[in-house]
Amino acid sequence: MRICRFTTGEDPLYGVLTGDLDEYGQPGDDAVIVALAGDPLYVGVKPLDQEHRLEDVRLLAPVLPRSKVVGIGRNYAAHAAELGNDVPEEPLMFLKPNTSVIGPGDPIVYPRQTENLHFEGEVAVVIGRICRDVPPEQATDVIHGYTIGNDVTARDLQKSDVQFTRGKGFDTFCPLGPWIETDLDPQAFADGVRVQTHLNGDLKQDGSTSDMIFDIPTLVAHITSVMTLLPGDVILTGTPEGVGPMEVGDEVEVSVAGLGALTNPVVKR
Ligand code: MG
Numbered sequence: 001m002r003i004c005r006f007t008t009g010e011d012p013l014y015g016v017l018t019g020d021l022d023e024y025g026q027p028g029d030d031a032v033i034v035a036l037a038g039d040p041l042y043v044g045v046k047p048l049d050q051e052h053r054l055e056d057v058r059l060l061a062p063v064l065p066r067s068k069v070v071g072i073g074r075n076y077a078a079h080a081a082e083l084g085n086d087v088p089e090e091p092l093m094f095l096k097p098n099t100s101v102i103g104p105g106d107p108i109v110y111p112r113q114t115e116n117l118h119f120e121g122e123v124a125v126v127i128g129r130i131c132r133d134v135p136p137e138q139a140t141d142v143i144h145g146y147t148i149g150n151d152v153t154a155r156d157l158q159k160s161d162v163q164f165t166r167g168k169g170f171d172t173f174c175p176l177g178p179w180i181e182t183d184l185d186p187q188a189f190a191d192g193v194r195v196q197t198h199l200n201g202d203l204k205q206d207g208s209t210s211d212m213i214f215d216i217p218t219l220v221a222h223i224t225s226v227m228t229l230l231p232g233d234v235i236l237t238g239t240p241e242g243v244g245p246m247e248v249g250d251e252v253e254v255s256v257a258g259l260g261a262l263t264n265p266v267v268k269r
Pocket residue numbers: 071072073120122151236238239
């Protein structure tokens with residue numbers, strides 16, 4: 001099931017997006033959104049007698065992280081190497097504030113404090129229920145679904161500050177969407193799901209989740225050994241190699257096989 005959040009100009013609603021994706025991960029012309037009563041994370045999937053064509057709505061971030069976005073650094077060896085870092089012995093965690101989240105098509109604002117703004121295309125895990133100390137073999141029980149994330153990073157500030165809060169925490173630095181896929185078999189990520197990032201149509205990142213150093217169940221176990229995760233919290237699982245700068249006026253698109261594509265423009269403050 002593909003859960004989305006959308007507006008027709010009125011108050012936002014959640015919905016289920018129906019129809020098949022084409023070979024580029026885009027919905028077909030027959031795509032229709034069935035509106036839901038409330039947030040399915042909390043009340044389950046309760047369809048309303050209300051449908052909208054996808055082209056008639058604006059999609060919003062499909063989840064509002066209740067407390068946090070947990071990022072994972074250096075989870076692909078080739079990406080760690082391209083920035084001159086060693087592979088960590090344990091998952092390297094950081095937090096992005098939930099105020100950094102934006103939706104599909106929303107602008108990424110280029111802050112005046114940076115001169116090196118990077119994209120990082122990633123698979124995002126959406127947590128479905130409150131959890132602590134989750135063993136890896138039970139991780140799928142606490143996962144609501146998967147979406148796409150762009151872990152936007154002010155690379156110069158990340159380096160100069162040593163810790164990541166400012167470099168990864170600006171408003172608009174966490175595009176999420178376009179929807180949450182709840183039916184994906186997590187084994188697919190271990191087998192290899194393609195993660196690509198295009199900048200103005202040029203392919204910049206082209207990785208496979210099979211190259212993750214720590215798989216998703218391991219990440220859930222590691223994070224929840226430290227902190228409680230709440231429904232709607234999000235884990236960004238790390239980025240493959242090929243990260244690079246974005247400029248004002250650019251358009252960045254992260255696509256993940258089976259999850260669609262997340263596109264955002266970059267604008268001046
Ligand atoms: Mg990242």
